[in-house]
Amino acid sequence: MANLPIKTVGVIGTGVIGASWTALFLAKGLQVIVADPAPGAQDKLRSYLEKEWPMMSKVGLGPGASLGNYKFVADINDHLGQVDLVQENGPERLEFKRGLFANLDAKTRDHVILASSSSGLPSSEFVTDCKKNPARVLIGHPFNPPHLVPLVEVVPHPGTGSEYVTAAMEFYRKLGKDPVLVKQEVPGFIANRLQAAVCSEAYSLISRGIISAQDLDKTMTSGVGLRWAFTGPIMTNVLGGGGNFRHMVEHLGPASKVWTEDMRKHEFDASNPQSLNELSNGVEEWVSNIDLESLEKKRDNSMLGLIQEKSKDAA
Amino acid sequence: MANLPIKTVGVIGTGVIGASWTALFLAKGLQVIVADPAPGAQDKLRSYLEKEWPMMSKVGLGPGASLGNYKFVADINDHLGQVDLVQENGPERLEFKRGLFANLDAKTRDHVILASSSSGLPSSEFVTDCKKNPARVLIGHPFNPPHLVPLVEVVPHPGTGSEYVTAAMEFYRKLGKDPVLVKQEVPGFIANRLQAAVCSEAYSLISRGIISAQDLDKTMTSGVGLRWAFTGPIMTNVLGGGGNFRHMVEHLGPASKVWTEDMRKHEFDASNPQSLNELSNGVEEWVSNIDLESLEKKRDNSMLGLIQEKSKDAA
Numbered sequence: 001m002a003n004l005p006i007k008t009v010g011v012i013g014t015g016v017i018g019a020s021w022t023a024l025f026l027a028k029g030l031q032v033i034v035a036d037p038a039p040g041a042q043d044k045l046r047s048y049l050e051k052e053w054p055m056m057s058k059v060g061l062g063p064g065a066s067l068g069n070y071k072f073v074a075d076i077n078d079h080l081g082q083v084d085l086v087q088e089n090g091p092e093r094l095e096f097k098r099g100l101f102a103n104l105d106a107k108t109r110d111h112v113i114l115a116s117s118s119s120g121l122p123s124s125e126f127v128t129d130c131k132k133n134p135a136r137v138l139i140g141h142p143f144n145p146p147h148l149v150p151l152v153e154v155v156p157h158p159g160t161g162s163e164y165v166t167a168a169m170e171f172y173r174k175l176g177k178d179p180v181l182v183k184q185e186v187p188g189f190i191a192n193r194l195q196a197a198v199c200s201e202a203y204s205l206i207s208r209g210i211i212s213a214q215d216l217d218k219t220m221t222s223g224v225g226l227r228w229a230f231t232g233p234i235m236t237n238v239l240g241g242g243g244n245f246r247h248m249v250e251h252l253g254p255a256s257k258v259w260t261e262d263m264r265k266h267e268f269d270a271s272n273p274q275s276l277n278e279l280s281n282g283v284e285e286w287v288s289n290i291d292l293e294s295l296e297k298k299r300d301n302s303m304l305g306l307i308q309e310k311s312k313d314a315a
Numbered sequence: 316m317a318n319l320p321i322k323t324v325g326v327i328g329t330g331v332i333g334a335s336w337t338a339l340f341l342a343k344g345l346q347v348i349v350a351d352p353a354p355g356a357q358d359k360l361r362s363y364l365e366k367e368w369p370m371m372s373k374v375g376l377g378p379g380a381s382l383g384n385y386k387f388v389a390d391i392n393d394h395l396g397q398v399d400l401v402q403e404n405g406p407e408r409l410e411f412k413r414g415l416f417a418n419l420d421a422k423t424r425d426h427v428i429l430a431s432s433s434s435g436l437p438s439s440e441f442v443t444d445c446k447k448n449p450a451r452v453l454i455g456h457p458f459n460p461p462h463l464v465p466l467v468e469v470v471p472h473p474g475t476g477s478e479y480v481t482a483a484m485e486f487y488r489k490l491g492k493d494p495v496l497v498k499q500e501v502p503g504f505i506a507n508r509l510q511a512a513v514c515s516e517a518y519s520l521i522s523r524g525i526i527s528a529q530d531l532d533k534t535m536t537s538g539v540g541l542r543w544a545f546t547g548p549i550m551t552n553v554l555g556g557g558g559n560f561r562h563m564v565e566h567l568g569p570a571s572k573v574w575t576e577d578m579r580k581h582e583f584d585a586s587n588p589q590s591l592n593e594l595s596n597g598v599e600e601w602v603s604n605i606d607l608e609s610l611e612k613k614r615d616n617s618m619l620g621l622i623q624e625k626s627k628d629a630a
Contacts, residue, residue: 041359120570143538144555151538162346180530188574190526192536195548196574197512203564211505215495217547219505223458223466225543228619230614232532232540233510233517238602239611240459246595246600249518253585255435259503259511269567285547292558299461299545299554302628306541306621307461313617 007031008172010083010108011098012043012076017117018089020146022070024086027056027147028175029064032315033083035076042072052147059147059306060176071186080107085171087140091118094125101137102129113168115140119192122185124157135161138168141189148304150178153189176311204268207278214286230308321486325398325423327415328485329353329360332405332432335461337385338364340402342371342462343490344379348398350391357387367462372620374462375491395422400486402455404432409440416452427485430455434507437500439472450476453483455494463619465493468504486580491626519583520591529601544621557584583629 009025011018014036022045025032027170034045053067073079080086086104090096097116099121104114110133113133116123119141139155146152152172156165158216165181172179182189188196198220211219227236234245241248269275324340326333329351337360340347349360368382388394396403401419405411412431416438425448431438434456454470459545461467467487471480478495487494497504500501503511513535520526526534535541542551549560556563584590 034572043596071384108485149538150540151534151541153534178533178536180526181534182526182530184523184525186520186525187577188570190520190531191539192533192570193520193574193578194513194539195518196571197516197578198509199548199552200571201508201512202574205501205505205508206549208499210499210501211497213549216505217549218493219468219509220543220547221465221545221625222495223464224464224506224509225540225547226464226618227458228535228540229544229621230536230618231610232535233514234528234532234598235602235610237514238598239607239614243602243607245598246591247587249591249594255503255507256515256585258516259508262502263508263512270564270571276561276564279564281561283553287550287553287558287560292554295546295550296554298628302547302624303541305624306344306544309617309620310536313613 002134004086005261006113008033008083010034010076010080010086011089012036012104013091014038014045014048014085014273015089016144017142017146019045019090020052020089020144021087021117021142023049023052023056023057024147024175026067026144027059027061027065029062029066030069032070033073033076033079033187034070035073045072055300055304056147058124077103078102079108081109083108083112085115085118092118092120094121097121097126098129102131105130105132105134105137112136113138113164113171114274115168117142117146120188122155122157122187123160124185127157127159136158136164138164139182139189140168140172141191142177143191145300148300148307150307151177151191152177152179154179155185155189157185181253200268201263203275203279204263204266206282207268207275208266212286213283218295230310241265265305320400321428323348323398325349325391325395325401326404327401327419328404328406329356331459332457332461333402334360334363335459336402336404336432336457337365338367338371339374339462339490341384342374342376342380344377344381345384347385348388348391348394349385352390370615371462371618388473392418392422395419396424398423400428400430400432401580402432406613407433407435409436412436412441412471413444416441417446419499420447425451427451428453428479428486430483432457432461435503437470437472438475438500439500442472442474449474451479453479453482454497454504455487456506457492458506460615462501462516463615463622465491465622466506467492467494468497468506469494470500470504472500515583516578517587518590518594519578521597521629522583522590522592523581527601528598545578545625567595575608 008031011022011034114137123137127137138160141153143149143151169179237248238245323346326349429452438452442452453475456468458464458466484494552563553560
């Protein structure tokens with residue numbers, strides 16, 4: 001049942017993430033029914049889509065792609081019977097999502113995948129009031145900006161049916177995304193945990209005056225992260241160990257332990273005003289004279305170039 | 316004194332790192348005097364350089380670049396009076412480096428920068444027997460493969476003279492590298508700490524069966540790391556916070572804390588054989604059928620392409 005063709009997607013919430021999903025769905029030839037109760041949401045969405053459409057043409061338009069294929073509706077309830085998948089992007093409040101998903105579950109056909117973009121709340125916590133078929137609820141967590149970054153974390157809750165997981169992975173893959181399967185719910189899923197591990201240490205090093213904010217970032221963009229854009233931490237270890245991963249881990253283990261213990265000893269504490277001041281002052285000093293809008297635009301263009309190079313390589 | 320032109324570099328040790336530095340120095344038009352007591356080192360270096368020279372042509376040859384501009388010598392002592400900088404790549408053993416640097420200090424002219432590629436030992440620990448001028452000793456830690464990856468971590472010890480730091484940064488910059496200044500010695504410097512933070516969590520997630528090794532890497536290459544190749548963790552936060560870094564840190568702080576605490580609770584322990592087995596089996600399952608040599612070659616080519624794109628953008 002989960003394998004029916006998905007032609008019409010319901011998008012709930014048109015903040016940064018919801019609007020970006022809408023652009024992607026349209027670019028890949030889907031029909032979109034979209035709702036957001038915020039004042040001015042309809043106009044904001046329209047201007048966002050118009051602004052981003054040239055970028056979507058660069059990303060690649062699928063058959064039938066059209067900026068006109070969406071309908072902004074006042075009440076999504078009148079349309080839930082028509083959608084083949086829901087991508088939810090509401091506020092990250094548990095009570096809100098509980099009520100919302102109970103309603104989505106009640107009003108959509110029972111095989112329709114209900115995917116939440118939630119970056120934090122595991123779906124087991126908000127399917128509790130779904131009476132019809134909670135097995136089709138899962139997390140489909142995109143990465144900012146979702147219409148460019150290929151990663152989508154698919155996270156089932158313990159009761160999600162495997163057929164829905166498979167269908168969701170397939171759906172995102174057809175959109176040109178690169179979904180990964182998070183097999184068990186863990187706080188922060190995968191990407192946010194990896195980011196938190198890095199940021200926590202980065203904040204500590206900057207606030208301690210060991211490296212400037214600019215040089216910290218350069219350590220990533222000219223070194224560690226540059227490599228990680230091509231081979232992740234595991235494959236980087238495999239290659240570093242001449243193919244012998246286990247040996248590499250055993251060999252690096254003792255040194256790594258010293259580093260990790262030192263990081264613990266100097267852990268950044270965001271609730272300590274002095275540390276936070278040192279950190280933000282260091283960042284401000286660097287960032288205050290940068291034109292962030294043009295930097296972001298350039299970043300997105302360069303990133304799209306790399307994504308396209310890489311997908312050519314993989315083909 | 317530290318600003319004399321650097322025309323002849325002494326390279327000590329021709330393992331992976333020393334050989335790669337030699338290739339880069341030659342490509343940038345320098346003369347290289349190189350020594351390594353290991354049996355067969357001279358032949359190994361020659362075939363490495365011949366194999367990598369086409370790659371160096373792609374990286375870009377400087378005026379006077381020639382594969383012929385190096386001299387492999389049996390005893391570096393006879394030549395230390397001629398070199399304008401030493402790049403040391405010996406074994407990571409403290410006693411060894413202590414003796415080696417005492418000798419380098421005694422036999423080179425007193426303004427010559429003595430840079431160690433050490434990834435782990437801070438130079439304060441091995442300058443102890445330098446009698447002439449320990450102020451010109453510092454770490455110049457490259458990233459594998461050094462002839463491609465732009466990052467070099469420059470780490471002075473407390474007694475390093477700032478003029479030598481400035482000159483070393485300038486030297487690496489002229490080679491096309493992107494040096495960062497680590498202002499105080501900390502275990503693992505910067506890059507290895509950031510890597511250890513990520514790897515530790517990655518190993519834990521894989522050994523716990525939460526994500527496959529392949530999908531863990533994909534989380535980096537299609538998401539987090541892909542972005543970090545362009546904007547580091549700090550700028551990514553700045554952009555994510557609409558320009559307000561401090562607000563972003565304060566806003567994400569509580570969630571981040573939950574993630575970090577959960578990571579602690581499930582910390583990977585390389586000395587636990589069961590965890591290590593789960594991890595290595597997971598990696599083996601993925602990696603065993605991959606042609607690593609061709610994957611590495613492809614990675615290096617793609618990475619070079621990106622490095623060149625980025626330096627065009629920066630120009």
